[in-house]
Amino acid sequence: xxxxxxxxxxxxxxxxxxxxxxxxxxxxxxxxxxxxxxxxxxxxxxxxxxxxxxxxxxxxxxxxxxxxxxxxxxxxxxxxxxxxxxxxxxxxxxxxxxxxxxxxxxxxxxxxxxxxxxxxxxxxxxxxxxxxxxxxxxxxxxxxxxxxxxxxxxxxxxxxxxxxxxxxxxxxxxxxxxxxxxxxxxxxxxxxxxxxxxxxxxxxxxxxxxxxxxxxxxxxxxxxxxx
Ligand SMILES: N[C@@H](CCC(=O)N[C@@H](CS)C(=O)NCC(=O)O)C(=O)O
Numbered sequence: 001x002x003x004x005x006x007x008x009x010x011x012x013x014x015x016x017x018x019x020x021x022x023x024x025x026x027x028x029x030x031x032x033x034x035x036x037x038x039x040x041x042x043x044x045x046x047x048x049x050x051x052x053x054x055x056x057x058x059x060x061x062x063x064x065x066x067x068x069x070x071x072x073x074x075x076x077x078x079x080x081x082x083x084x085x086x087x088x089x090x091x092x093x094x095x096x097x098x099x100x101x102x103x104x105x106x107x108x109x110x111x112x113x114x115x116x117x118x119x120x121x122x123x124x125x126x127x128x129x130x131x132x133x134x135x136x137x138x139x140x141x142x143x144x145x146x147x148x149x150x151x152x153x154x155x156x157x158x159x160x161x162x163x164x165x166x167x168x169x170x171x172x173x174x175x176x177x178x179x180x181x182x183x184x185x186x187x188x189x190x191x192x193x194x195x196x197x198x199x200x201x202x203x204x205x206x207x208x209x210x211x212x213x214x215x216x217x218x219x220x221x222x223x224x225x226x227x
Pocket of ligand 1: 009010011012033038050051052053066067068069
């Protein structure tokens with residue numbers, strides 16, 4: 001049994017989607033980021049970075065894993081699924097997983113900060129993160145023009161990238177003119193496990209459709225970016 005500490009954000013969804021795909025039983029512990037629950041001493045004992053997600057593997061001596069990419073690799077290795085074991089196949093998955101961890105996630109995250117949350121509108125910073133996110137989307141599009149999935153088969157790399165890319169409207173990054181990316185996003189959304197995973201720890205309306213949720217979220221994010 002896995003304990004999952006999470007919140008309704010892209011990094012959290014990566015893990016709940018993977019757990020759903022693997023059909024592993026798990027307990028969900030929602031972490032209320034608005035109340036700073038990620039900064040309590042108890043939580044820091046599991047995740048020294050004070051962020052979600054975190055898992056604790058009860059079946060493996062209560063082993064705690066933080067960093068969403070490391071959690072995905074751990075789950076794939078424990079189950080022997082969503083990542084091949086041979087060196088080249090594994091490397092291909094790791095390449096596209098690291099592409100998300102070091103590129104898509106940080107760039108879209110910073111686009112959100114400067115486009116949505118920062119009190120001052122600093123246009124060069126907004127442009128920088130919008131352009132870089134769009135460039136990374138084009139890299140994904142080209143790759144997905146060569147095959148159905150990012151690596152040889154459906155893998156944790158697809159899960160990691162999709163959980164971020166699906167929030168492109170909130171980041172203000174266009175997917176216009178990227179047909180392969182669109183096809184892949186539709187294929188991901190058609191997977192029942194993906195649809196269930198993005199409703200963990202609870203279903204949230206897109207902040208773009210729910211003004212109050214958007215205001216609350218922006219207020220929290222503004223407090224965070226100022227610290
Ligand atoms: N590199 C980390 C990033 C985790 C992260 O930034 N999580 C955000 C939610 S998506 C968070 O916990 N934010 C709370 C805060 O900033 O205090 C990972 O991939 O696990």
